[in-house]
Amino acid sequence: MNKEVIVIGAGAAGMESAGQLANEGFSVKIFEKDESPGGHLKGWYHLFPNRRDSVEVMDYLLDVIDRKEIELLTNTTVTKVSKKDGKFVVTTTQNKEYNADAIIVTTGFDLFRSERKEEYGYGIYDNVITSAELEKMFRNGNLRCTDGRIPQKVGFIHCVGSRDEKVGNFYCSKLCCVSAVKQAIEIREHVPESNVFCFYMDIRMGGSGYEELYRESQQKYGVNYIRGKVSEVAENYEGKLVLKVEDTLVGKPLKMEFDMLVLMVGMEMSESGKELAVNSGLLTGENRFFAPADHHFGSNKGNVDGIFYAGACTATMNLTETLAHARSAVDDVVDYFRRKK
């Protein structure tokens, strides 16, 4: 066929769809704003629910795009896509233009900026960290409080930046619950004498093996779960983090002290995705992610024929779903060219 397809973003969705496109015989260009591919996967330690090392998946994805039909352009941010006579022109920050017959947008997500939940004191109190930072600590093997102590009591705050009108995000980020469970287990493994508490509103374990992991966290690792949205965090005179929450299942307010608090940050439409949407006339939904053409059978399509979406740029998604979504985007691309013939 020798058609050219451009993939915007070299995260998991971008790499997987590029590989599939190449399998279908297309020549592919991937644009990545970072200096290397991998997206958020780069910062991750172990993946849920089977605790596989993220490097394994990363290696798989790097193998997928390591072929002559695929050209990877890093440090290149796409600012605009326009359609002219059935062909697409992609503009980058370097003001270069590239032509393509079809586009797959895989601009992914940004993590919620935790400073916006001021009451949790992120950026104010030292030992309030995000789930992404904790992954890095695991990866680097330095699970420590800022003063060098090994944390003995760690709390996980669920739904930071998700399901919260106060920060404008009404949706559930889906993977924070299971991430918290996984990280709680890992804390217990790293520091066996530690106590770990998760503060949740609902434990949403809607994936294969998730509920089992949740159960294991209780049975094998003794992770504690307290139902209530954390109201505020402060630091006391001893430097401990004081947390206020209602233990809703007994209907009493609760005060607790922690060495470290982990904010389970949610997902938001990426800034680069937002810019692309505005410049290119791509529609976004109320949740600010790209609006798919149809919730059930058009989740890879948008409002411009020939521009397809894959992965977390359309909705919050875990890695399994992202990879599947990426492959189904390629199906839509194939179908697009078949229709055009």
Added chain:
Amino acid sequence: MSDFGYVLLKNRHIDYEANDKRIAEYIYAREPSFGYCMECGCCAGTCTSGNFTHLSLREINILIKRGETSTIKEQIDKCMLCGKCTLVCPRGVNTRNIIILAGEAIQKLEANEL
């Protein structure tokens, strides 16, 4: 000291750090399923005593873990130990034994033996 017609009130917060969690430790050591509860409330729903009063085994499970000793004491007395809770629990929590152990622990606590 002066009387102003009102008094200082006791803080109702569960003060986790200050609370005595020996009862929970006593139970954890003897009944590991104590930690398996996912607070579904099945036990409280089927409870024979709960049919008549506000006894909630689910709440008791939590209160023990938080060290709210006085409330636990008053609540577990209401249990009739009929065992329906244990039968319906989806997580296999031996609720009945938890109640019995809590009773034991409280006795010991009061006798300064814990």
Added chain:
Amino acid sequence: MNFELFVIPFNIGLYFIIFYVVYRSVVWFLDLSRQDKLRLQRGFFGRAFWQSIKEIFSESLLHRKIWKTNARLGYMHTSLAFGWFLLIIFGTIEADLFGTSHLNPPYKAIFFKYFHPEPARSGIEVAYAFLMDLILAYILSGLFLAVLKRFSSKSVGMKKTTKLLTLDKVALTSLWLVFPSRLLAESFTSGAYGSGSFLTGSLGNALASFLPAEQLAYPFWWLYSLSLGTFFILLPLTRYMHIPIELFLIFARNSGIKTGDQKGSYTDIQIYSCSSCGICIDACQLSFSAGINNIQTAYLLKGIRENIDVTDIVPNCLMCGRCEAKCPVGIEIMPIRMIQRRENIYLPSERKLLKRYFPDRKKSPAPKPPVPPSYSWIPEGRSEKAKVIYFAGCMSHLTPTIKKSMLSIFEAAGVDYTFVDEEGGVCCGRPLMLSGQTKKARELISYNSKLFYETGADMLVTSCPICYKVFKESYKLGIDIMHHTQYIKKLINDDALKLNFMHKTVSYHSPCDLGRGSGVYDEPKYVLSYVARLQETEFEDENSLCCGGSLANTKIDNPTRALIAKDAARELTKNRPDYLVTACPLCKKTFGAVTETDVVDISELVAQVIVVPQAKRLMSNSPIMRKKKVTVKNNC
């Protein structure tokens, strides 16, 4: 020659144990209640005495019951007990007949050979020597089995045997040494004097051929005496105390003394009567299905006897009664466990040796300060007038089909009944009793009793064997109490209920509290045979299994229960019946979770095959005949 130094250890041991047993008997007798003392006195001069003699002979010596359970084990016990008994009797006769005098101290019989080493002079003496050797050989064969059992319990047909403590081991060793040392002492003596019969004589000759027999005999007589002495001295601290105490137990039991619900002399006698034979371990499903081998009755009684912490043992029991049914000594295990649960003793008292020889006299626990009633918040119950009370029980509320079936049976039989716990009742109190909280249980008992009384009924029917047992034993209602299986049988016999026969095969699981617990074996089977083809299983009546769901065990977790349930269900469904039938909601639920076979309650089967009279069926659609609507509240 009438005395030798080596008889001293034996004499000390013998007089000590005689003194000790007399002392303990007196203490126990004094501590008995007035009624029990009277019973004992009456028994002593009555039939009980002779019965006891018979039982002592058949059980303590011959171990008839053990023979029934396990022949090899029976042989072992008999050879040791009966053999030793014979050895003493015939030894005494021997000393009397062939000795120099007639009034011999006891040791004379024991060490007769030493004092009279001469070869047999007459035919009678030869025969007697042969008899004595035969008895010794008999004992030694049993001893061989006992040693074998210790190292490989399977070889004597036992899956498990009791584990021993250090003192037990010392006593055991001394016991084991008694007979070989006697054999060797007699053999050397025989060898030196050319006496003895087929055993001691032959062995003696063989040994004497290459060893200085005369010099070697002496130390073995010492060893023999020392073994006996040590064994007697240690007796009160070990399970062998059962040898003397069992005699008292048999007599006391035959005199009509029962365990009751309090600790006292009789429980003590029972506890000391346990020989730790381990039959209870083999009978226990916790052992053979779940691999839990340290909580059985033998360990419980030993723990109590020796002041070891039994906190973990006491509640870890299904109270299915299988061990009690099999206990060769006939110890009333269930009441003892209940007493132990009630006593609520968490910490063992100190284990000083002297304390164990002379334990504190019984000692009722210090009266607790009066506590306010626990269940005062229960709203007052309302009950309707009726002839028959139906009490489903807590567990039946989790099996609504049992309730529904019973109601349709009542309706079909036109019974004037009231469903007292339709909207969820107050627990019968047995679970509280099972965990030792009798006082609290009493509150529930009086609440329910009042409720029942107000109905004016003369019959109480329940679907739950747990409730049934407590209604029977602890409620004083003065009305008929029936489990629904009994009641259905009654309805059938009264012609009140017409039932079809269903061409299905069923096997029946007898619930613990109904069968062994309350002796109701026949009625359920009668009803079942009436409506379906009842298959026999390997586990009938007293030998029936526990489903594992028992409320009595508060310790084991669900997976363990499932192990027991699976094993039991597998056994009961070996012949592939269409239904596994039980008569208890808890068994139904427990089995239901582990077997593919449909598990039903008898009432459910019966309800399926009710014959509704033609006229009634035709009328059933008319509004005036529409039955009272039964609402079943499902709480979960």
Added chain:
Amino acid sequence: MSNYYDTLMKDVRFVEGLNACMNCGVCTAICPAAAFYDYDPRKIVIAVQTKDDDEIEKLLKSETIWYCGECLSCKTRCPRGNTPAYVIMALRTLSQQLGFFTESEKGRQQFALKRTVGDNIFEYGYCVAAYAMKPELHPEQGPVWKYVIENARDVFERLGGKYDEYGGGPMRKIPEDVRDELIRIFEVSGGTELFDDIERHSKAKAKEMGLETGDKGIDNPYFMEVYTKDSGGHHC
């Protein structure tokens, strides 16, 4: 009154305060009332959310709706944009209109509030005024306050005030015509009606309890009863 929920929906504070509660407890966690009273704002919102008339009537007659201190801390944090305090304010208003407030000890205190703050507004044009803050009713203000009141004119003069005089400045007297305007506003906008509701229902309750209320002021047994009575059971 056929449906309490519909009536409540006529109150904009209620509409503003109740979107959809997901029971997260963020409000109770920082609620100063929940820290000291047997009280859980989350549960009130949940109860109201059922739209069940019986549930709501129970609330209207309960002690629990009177525990809130209206600090509005709950508004800041609710992830669903609810304001339990507004819901409670709407419930309180309705409870007073229907006379249900006299069913609870804390509710009956509304009489004291009306006779102090409410009457102050008409009498002085202020909710609270130095000359109405009698040291004997406010011992916690201490000897300094007693001193200030005893030397009120001097103290206020030194600090630039106009104690009970016309003109500008602190504690100035509000002119008669201005107070008339205030009273007219109350009449037009329903304020007087609420005052009357409180008075009427309280007087009925006082009669039932055998206590005098007087026509105005605080020198009456019913006032002292509701102002000082704490029969316990409010905190645990």
Added chain:
Amino acid sequence: MKLEGEENKIKWADYQKEIADDHFFYVRSCIRQSLYPGSEQFFLNLLGNILKKDIYENPSHTTCTGIGYHGDVVPFSTIQTVVARHYALMKESGYKNIAISCVTSFGIYTEILETWKHFPEELEKTREYLFKATGREFDIPENVSHTSDIIYKFKDEIASMAKYRLVDKETGEPLKGVEHIGCHYAKIFPKYGVGGAEFPQVLSGMITTWGGEVVDYPERRHCCGFGFRQYLVQANRGYSLSNSITKFESMKPYKPDFILTNCPGCNMFMDKWQYTVKEMNGNTYGQDGNAIPVLTYEELAGLVLGVDPWDLGLQFHAVQSEPLLDKMGIEYSKEDKYKTIDGRQMGVPAKILNV
């Protein structure tokens, strides 16, 4: 705590509200004019005479009825109309920026403005009621500021004129100030408060600008416990007291030199309850068994500017401020403490807490 440093100034950029810089229509607080008349008067003095701004008080403005409203005896429609009357007075006097002395009032003014945005029919109804009752008409103000906002706005100018700084005269160390923001200042609408609801800067900004250091303690955001009906009815006062004590206990280990508040009620409670607690059980929360002086933002500005503390009215607080004055090195006259405006000696209160 990393909030107060320069690098974090932009952190709450979302919450930098607009504050008018001149031509204010001033409305008073019932509680503040009763208990802290010196503060209100100094505010007028500061703006009018020191900062040379135009600020006007209309003598016919009244209570906003806020305490009645939050005591639930005044309905919402009534308070809207009373507030509307003030807007009418403002319009009549030719002002568009309102400067509100009371935090309860401030909360109500903002709540009403927001209500009118969401429910225009409420605005119409209010116009109708006001006209019917008084014949007046009103405009919605252009700028709504609390008086602490205004001092915050001019904090740098004040610093430049300052005679004293919030430092220990002996050691040169910054004084430790606890700031307490009235709940209704920003908890209802974080956007109306400088720095939002969680870490408002309105007071902490003053403290740091004038040389002090802000104490961040766990119960910083907890309510003082006023609770309207909870304080106003004697039977409920245990609630108010207990909530204040929660705060005192929490701040105690930090050894604060003073408490700064911007709310009439908070100011009163944090001050008076220290007296009550000491009377009840002998507890104190400041350094060396002393009480902690509680200041209004005007009083703090006044001290920094070198105004005579007795002209500010500090002597009429329950907690006396001499230890703080000494620490800052402020000169004051002991004799003038209880003198009338014309120099007459007045006598001394019976029992003073900490001097």
